[in-house]
Amino acid sequence: MADTHTATPYGLAHHFDDVEQQREAGTLGMWAFLITEIMFFGGLFLAYILYRSTFPDDFAAASAHLDWKLGGTNTGVLICSSLTMAMAVYHSQTGNKKWLIICLLLTMILGAAFLGIKAYEYHDKYVSHLIPGFDFHWTGHGSPKHVEMFYYLYFVMTGIHALHMIIGLGIMTVITVMARRGRFTPEYYAPIEISGLYWHFVDIVWIFLFPLLYLLGAHIHH
């Protein structure tokens, strides 16, 4: 989409009539993509709901072993990153390059902090022998087979979510570099807006994952 002619407005690809049409297409494209993501995660949520309703006690016991304080912190971190992302979009619309870059960097730092805390939690599960299929060992309350299934779903769901975070960080890096090179103007900021949609979506997925996985057994003391 980099073909720019002298006659066409800045950032307009050859096959669009005007910037407005291009922005509309990009935004609709991202929304459609996010719907595919909902269906993708939907399969996992279905499996989770089925087995949670089949083995409620085992799932609660397994969930009690997750640290809801770390999960809660991560929820806060992600919500803050969504705020900084929204601010980045605002500053790109007003053409404030300095604050645009600051907000993008803050978003990336918060995203990286989320992944850091997640990695710490994964390490904790490794130490406690709670990685399914990998020397899994459960001595607590509940059927080990079903607890292992809970942790399997936990790792698949949070793992795929973390993968989306990593991809998001990659996208943020690209648009931060583009912003530094002054590629965005108050008329052409669609890439930031569209990346923002993606970032908020990944955030919302976590908002659902956190209560389902962490708070389910938080009342049980072990």
Place this chain on the structure above:
Amino acid sequence: MESEVQNKAPRTHYINARYGLKSWLFTIDHKRIALLYLASITFFFFLGGLFAVLIRLELLTPKGDLVQAETYNRFFTMHGVVMVFFFLIPAIPATLGNFLIPLMIGARDLAFPRLNLLSWYIYVVGAVFTLIAIVGGGVDTGWTFYTPYSTTYSNGNVLLTGIGIFITGFSSILTGLNFIVTIHTMRAPGLSWFRLPLFVWSHYATSLIMVLGTPVIAITILLLAFERIAHVGIFDPKLGGDPVLFQHLFWFYSHPAVYIMVLPAMGVISELVANMTRKNIFGYKFVALASIAIAIFGFLVWGHHMFVSTQSVYAGMIFSILSYAVAIPSAVKTFNWTATLYKGSISYNTPMLYAFGFIGFFIIGGMTGLFLAALGLDIHVHDTYFVVAHFHYIMVGGTIMGYLGGLHYWWPKISGRMYPEGWARFAALVIFVGFNLTFFPQFLLGYQGMPRRYYAYPDEFQVLNVMSSAGASILGVGYLIPMVYLFWSMRYGPKAGSNPWGAFGLEWRTSSPPPTENFKVTPVVTWEAYEFSPVEETEVIDISTP
């Protein structure tokens, strides 16, 4: 055409705009990408056909004498996997859809040209994985990959094939996404939704299914792969899981996938029927909205694959009723096509022959689908050749007839040349005869109780099986003939004008083959779809003068 008269120099169009392998592999022109897809799916069509030949050879005799049972399992699995995921699903959307949607809506390209090229590369990468799996011994699970056999017991290349299908799925998702955005945002001025060609409507409905359904098969295959690798998971009863969950997830995509295959063909048939009878389609809005209705109903009927898989009888009843409901929009289309023929000025040329074939086969395939949607009758015919015959009438009789009809109809636009009409009619006839001889006996076999997926059968089934194998060889020849003459016509066929059929639609108002940018001037649409009028001559917008 006009330019050659004026300038003598050959006109620049999308094929001769640039030369060399690189100009094809790095093109972002939707028309060239359509041809890349055309080459790839043709390869897979004949590969899948090769497995069909092997299946029919084994079934020529009642005893399992040509191959081992395990080998036979691999043959029908690879036949299904290749045909479904690498031919039927991309067949019409990725070739004709890719080529025609921007032309039909007066756009210069799809909304995301690079994404379009990326989808082809994703398709190729997925295809390579699957080819490696085939060369390395294949898979024996059936194309349905039912658990726990696929996760725990099968010794085939389940993982490689699964990865191939997973990857290729994203090509389908991105194509659907591209179509949706293109149809929403790139229509020419004046081209309102109810002025769109029905081909575009059916592709819009198809894209909805691609975007909503394919991610579900992606996550399902991912979970299957994890379970096979790590021996933990949610499908194997030994691990505390439920194999029927896999069936629900699998059919949630794979039933709508049938509509991914047949809806685009319905779009082709609507174009053929309207243009070859030179009439507006009867009940345009009903036909357009029937596509959307089929897409929606299609998502609500997956349970009819599980009538005998411990699904509750009440769920079965609801799924049965909803499956019957799909017949309504399907019948709306069929009745409206036939009503369009009434007092039409019908041309009995090759594309129309395929359209007639489609309508007949689709009626048989659709009506037998109602047999299968009936709870009681399905217990008798479940997993028999009746099912095989039914879905081949839809997939081969429906999708491939639509695909071939469309390919012939738009061939002058794609290649700038006419195909040889005599040979083409002959091939259509051979295909019609071969198809019926192959698959009609399978209805009888299935009704008499011959199960699918067996390499041997009782002696009394031999006559019908020999008929089926004989029909398959006729069908195979029928498919080879167009391949030969279409290639031949690219060089030697008579040159086609902009609108050799006198057809309606924006794609016929640019030259053949179209220039890279499709239209020199963005067309402004002031007419309804298929607004045939005896006095008006269609004007050609692109005259290709600089």
